[in-house]
Amino acid sequence: MRQDVDVRIVGLTELSASVVRARLLDQHDRFWASDVRALHHPVWFHQFGGFGALAMSPDGEDVGYVLGAVTADRLAYLHLLAVRDDQRRTGLGRALCRWFDELALTTGARFVQAVTRPDNVPALAFHTALGASTHLSRDHSGPGADRVVLTRTLPGT
Numbered sequence: 001m002r003q004d005v006d007v008r009i010v011g012l013t014e015l016s017a018s019v020v021r022a023r024l025l026d027q028h029d030r031f032w033a034s035d036v037r038a039l040h041h042p043v044w045f046h047q048f049g050g051f052g053a054l055a056m057s058p059d060g061e062d063v064g065y066v067l068g069a070v071t072a073d074r075l076a077y078l079h080l081l082a083v084r085d086d087q088r089r090t091g092l093g094r095a096l097c098r099w100f101d102e103l104a105l106t107t108g109a110r111f112v113q114a115v116t117r118p119d120n121v122p123a124l125a126f127h128t129a130l131g132a133s134t135h136l137s138r139d140h141s142g143p144g145a146d147r148v149v150l151t152r153t154l155p156g157t
């Protein structure tokens, strides 16, 4: 099933950051298999909200989102990317990444990087399908908390 052509991707700056954050946390389990509520710190919606976007269905439901920021050394860090469980494998994750890539390119970013748990098979498959290389980073998030760092070159750089 391909993405509903009427799904709209809207920058968070056009929305109320607090309201969107509350809605996404309410629906957390439709987007995530493990508890990542703590990664939804308000700073990602308020201070870095310019790099974030929400995907909305024609009837106004939240069906996906991306949060991130571009660092001083031109790394586009993709902090969170999620598609609601009933909308996966329709190309929406790819569309959200494209939105983020295009914005990151306008700021001079050259690489996109995401970090995921080694057992997050869909995320690893998704990012490698988009061309990311993988690097296992031991103790990345603390003792025993290994992570996979996924890095890809931005198109056109």
Ligand SMILES: CC(C)(COP(=O)(O)OP(=O)(O)OC[C@H]1O[C@@H](n2cnc3c(N)ncnc32)[C@H](O)[C@@H]1OP(=O)(O)O)[C@@H](O)C(=O)NCCC(=O)NCCS
Pocket (backbone or CB within 6 Å): 031, 032, 033, 080, 081, 082, 083, 084, 087, 088, 089, 090, 091, 092, 093, 094, 095, 114, 115, 116, 120, 121, 122, 123, 125, 126, 127, 129, 130
């Ligand atoms: C990872 C995630 C965002 C992918 O979103 P999605 O909308 O399903 O991805 P897309 O439909 O755009 O998939 C693009 C390509 O990625 C690959 N892919 C995506 N999900 C996959 C899966 N579960 N298994 C294997 N390949 C997969 C495929 O090559 C796919 O292309 P295809 O459908 O034409 O074969 C989604 O699974 C998700 O929200 N997971 C829960 C949250 C999460 O773990 N986020 C990752 C944080 S780094």
